Amino acid sequence: MLSRAADSLYWLARYTERADSTGRLLMMGRRLAMLPEGVSGDDWRSVLRVAGSESWVAAGSEVTESDVVAILLLDPANPSSIRASLDRARANGRAVRTAITLEMWEALNDGWRRLERLNTDRAVRELPTLIDWVRGYVARFRGAVSTSMLRTEGHDFLRIGGAVERAGLTLRLLDVNYHLLLPEGEPTGGHRDHYRWNALLQTLSGLRAYYHVYRDNVRPWHISDFLITNRVFPRSLAFSVGQVRYHLDRLAHEHGQAMACHRSVELLDDRLARMGEGDIFRYGLHEFVQESLSELDRLSREIGEAYHF
Amino acid sequence: MAFDELRDENGGVRAAYAEVARWIEANGLDALAQRREEAEAIFRRIGITFAVYGEGGDPERLIPFDLIPRVFSASEWSLLDRGIRQRARALNAFIHDVYHRGEIISAGIVPADLVYGNAAFLPQMLGFDPPGGVYSHIVGIDIVRTGDREFAVLEDNCRTPSGVSYMLENRSIMQRMFPRLFAGGSVRAVETYPQMLRETLREVAPPATKGEPMAVVLTPGPFNSAYYEHSYLADLMGIELVEAPDLFVDSGGVWMKTTAGPRRVDVIYRRIDDDYLDPLSFRPDSLLGVPGLFHAYRAGQVTIVSAPGAGIADDKAIYVFVPAMIKFYLGEEAILPNVQTWRCALPDERAYVLENLDKLVAKEVHGSGGYGMLIGPKATKDEIEAYARRIRANPADFIAQPTLDLSTAPTLGGEGAEDAELVGRHVDFRPYCLVGREVRLVPGGLTRVALKPGSLVVNSSQGGGVKDSWVLEG
Numbered sequence: 001m002l003s004r005a006a007d008s009l010y011w012l013a014r015y016t017e018r019a020d021s022t023g024r025l026l027m028m029g030r031r032l033a034m035l036p037e038g039v040s041g042d043d044w045r046s047v048l049r050v051a052g053s054e055s056w057v058a059a060g061s062e063v064t065e066s067d068v069v070a071i072l073l074l075d076p077a078n079p080s081s082i083r084a085s086l087d088r089a090r091a092n093g094r095a096v097r098t099a100i101t102l103e104m105w106e107a108l109n110d111g112w113r114r115l116e117r118l119n120t121d122r123a124v125r126e127l128p129t130l131i132d133w134v135r136g137y138v139a140r141f142r143g144a145v146s147t148s149m150l151r152t153e154g155h156d157f158l159r160i161g162g163a164v165e166r167a168g169l170t171l172r173l174l175d176v177n178y179h180l181l182l183p184e185g186e187p188t189g190g191h192r193d194h195y196r197w198n199a200l201l202q203t204l205s206g207l208r209a210y211y212h213v214y215r216d217n218v219r220p221w222h223i224s225d226f227l228i229t230n231r232v233f234p235r236s237l238a239f240s241v242g243q244v245r246y247h248l249d250r251l252a253h254e255h256g257q258a259m260a261c262h263r264s265v266e267l268l269d270d271r272l273a274r275m276g277e278g279d280i281f282r283y284g285l286h287e288f289v290q291e292s293l294s295e296l297d298r299l300s301r302e303i304g305e306a307y308h309f
Numbered sequence: 310m311a312f313d314e315l316r317d318e319n320g321g322v323r324a325a326y327a328e329v330a331r332w333i334e335a336n337g338l339d340a341l342a343q344r345r346e347e348a349e350a351i352f353r354r355i356g357i358t359f360a361v362y363g364e365g366g367d368p369e370r371l372i373p374f375d376l377i378p379r380v381f382s383a384s385e386w387s388l389l390d391r392g393i394r395q396r397a398r399a400l401n402a403f404i405h406d407v408y409h410r411g412e413i414i415s416a417g418i419v420p421a422d423l424v425y426g427n428a429a430f431l432p433q434m435l436g437f438d439p440p441g442g443v444y445s446h447i448v449g450i451d452i453v454r455t456g457d458r459e460f461a462v463l464e465d466n467c468r469t470p471s472g473v474s475y476m477l478e479n480r481s482i483m484q485r486m487f488p489r490l491f492a493g494g495s496v497r498a499v500e501t502y503p504q505m506l507r508e509t510l511r512e513v514a515p516p517a518t519k520g521e522p523m524a525v526v527l528t529p530g531p532f533n534s535a536y537y538e539h540s541y542l543a544d545l546m547g548i549e550l551v552e553a554p555d556l557f558v559d560s561g562g563v564w565m566k567t568t569a570g571p572r573r574v575d576v577i578y579r580r581i582d583d584d585y586l587d588p589l590s591f592r593p594d595s596l597l598g599v600p601g602l603f604h605a606y607r608a609g610q611v612t613i614v615s616a617p618g619a620g621i622a623d624d625k626a627i628y629v630f631v632p633a634m635i636k637f638y639l640g641e642e643a644i645l646p647n648v649q650t651w652r653c654a655l656p657d658e659r660a661y662v663l664e665n666l667d668k669l670v671a672k673e674v675h676g677s678g679g680y681g682m683l684i685g686p687k688a689t690k691d692e693i694e695a696y697a698r699r700i701r702a703n704p705a706d707f708i709a710q711p712t713l714d715l716s717t718a719p720t721l722g723g724e725g726a727e728d729a730e731l732v733g734r735h736v737d738f739r740p741y742c743l744v745g746r747e748v749r750l751v752p753g754g755l756t757r758v759a760l761k762p763g764s765l766v767v768n769s770s771q772g773g774g775v776k777d778s779w780v781l782e783g
Contacts, residue, residue: 097540
């Protein structure tokens with residue numbers, strides 16, 4: 001297929017997933033801000049940090065819900081905002097209209113301008129409804145991909161983009177919250193951290209899944225295992241990397257050629273597969289997360305190079 | 310009195326409209342009016358939009374869609390069908406002639422300066438033979454109706470006529486909203502158009518092509534007003550939609566940049582103007598286009614559809630000579646007449662035009678889209694005088710035609726359900742004739758309707774709308 005089309009499909013998926021991710025973060029902020037007094041902290045700022053948008057507020061200033069809703073939901077100039085993500089997702093879809101199906105296009109085109117005329121006050125009031133709508137919009141798009149798209153290379157590029165973006169969110173959540181998960185934090189953290197662990201899992205739709213997998217109370221070492229190396233949780237790093245590898249393998253097969261990105265994803269995937277519980281802490285959670293983020297960046301670059309984006 | 314397509318002189322519904330009249334009766338006008346919004350929502354969701362240049366506002370605007378179909382009987386269509394094919398063949402013969410021996414010029418039928426001095430004439434095309442001898446592969450012919458069996462051609466479009474996606478979408482939306490209306494099977498299908506177009510592209514591939522030809526649609530990109538149509542046609546033909554930066558040329562031919570490296574391209578259905586095809590051959594200042602494309606074309610490595618320079622045949626100054634072309638090349642009388650046209654380049658005709666400007670429609674020879682025209686009977690005295698000054702300054706740039714009493718088709722009037730009424734509105738018609746090794750024509754086309762009461766301008770840029778167009782089975 002056209003390299004330009006492959007590039008647009010990759011980014012189309014990234015932007016739809018980003019809209020969904022940012023919506024999840026906004027709801028996480030709400031959940032944390034509603035914690036009892038003394039338990040909540042600078043939660044809205046940490047939401048901005050995970051979304052890579054901390055530079056939109058002044059250092060040291062108090063960050064309110066209203067600020068964050070304006071920046072992450074409505075601001076068309078912030079590439080992490082939901083508004084910008086939906087605009088860009090649709091623009092990418094429109095640019096490669098023939099590489100996506102009618103159902104996918106209708107999902108992208110239906111209601112995409114809903115956020116344009118909202119003011120911040122109203123958006124804050126209606127936040128849960130709006131985020132539900134965003135998640136529905138993205139879910140409809142994913143459903144259209146699943147049931148209508150030919151399983152040719154365009155589908156592979158789309159899935160790779162989605163998996164890279166999901167892996168990125170999980171890693172950034174861990175990056176900003178790693179201190180909550182350190183083993184030595186447990187005795188002192190107690191009650192307060194428990195709320196936060198739950199919020200972290202809920203943000204990734206993983207709280208109930210966690211109980212199914214561990215049949216145990218929420219414990220920080222389980223959480224990092226669950227979000228990083230677990231192979232059945234679809235928002236874990238290992239799962240996303242496995243997805244990227246699967247689709248890159250398909251592309252290598254189709255093109256009869258493996259390239260730098262294929263070697264990188266194998267290394268990353270194999271390394272995650274070898275990790276046992278506790279290994280990450282021995283290595284250093286923060287270091288591991290930082291390294292993984294830069295490897296994900298490199299992988300994304302190498303994919304572009306391999307397929308002439 | 311304009312010809313009323315719905316009713317005859319005695320107020321009876323004409324046979325062709327019997328089905329439509331029954332349908333309107335059964336639904337009720339108010340119920341139909343309520344469903345207008347539904348149609349609009351579908352158009353909006355599918356993203357069938359167009360842009361109006363230079364007006365700002367919504368960059369993706371909807372074209373108004375009128376729910377009442379416009380109908381042609383089988384015998385009316387048989388006349389149109391023959392007339393359209395005849396015209397498409399003659400226009401192609403003319404383009405071939407002017408880029409070769411120019412016999413029609415030697416014969417004194419078409420003046421040399423109108424051809425060789427024309428901006429649409431490309432000397433680079435002289436002596437070149439495109440595959441199959443075809444220059445204009447998609448001929449859009451604008452036809453008006455003035456009486457029972459009276460049709461006339463208003464304009465030819467030999468470059469890249471647009472609007473065919475509306476023909477297809479209008480039908481598809483009508484079928485979706487009113488499936489039972491089509492249950493009788495009396496309306497002929499238009500859905501085969503994209504397959505016919507693909508077949509046409511395949512037939513005109515360079516003779517040296519090995520295996521199945523690779524055809525692509527070349528678009529200026531998502532910001533072009535007709536982008537929706539470009540993507541729609543590529544999608545329905547199952548071929549790539551490319552932009553100029555996706556293509557490059559080397560000594561071996563034209564290639565597109567794909568994830569698996571360069572891939573050869575044999576046929577380019579381009580939806581960009583001649584000027585922007587190839588900066589090396591046409592406009593060195595242009596950042597658009599594919600450098601070297603024209604050279605590859607002349608070397609027979611790729612076919613460009615329609616051929617560069619095909620526009621020489623659809624110039625409004627050349628239009629006057631089409632009936633003579635038909636006679637000259639085909640030895641036939643024109644089945645569809647032209648509208649009487651005065652060329653301001655000729656002193657006698659200019660004098661007549663200037664004297665009667667308040668009764669005529671005057672147009673710029675190179676204009677399109679309803680821009681730059683004067684409708685005498687609707688114009689103020691000042692407008693007429695200003696236009697007359699322009700004609701005197703550059704007479705060769707203008708033609709004039711009588712103000713035609715375009716036929717009216719039944720149209721849903723009023724704003725909402727309460728004031729819904731059936732009104733007659735002026736319409737025209739654009740069929741899309743395909744020319745490859747064979748000449749193909751789907752039974753249908755795009756009906757444009759002037760939605761403002763009394764208006765004769767059907768262009769979408771001037772407040773016109775569109776309708777589904779039916780051709781009935783014989």
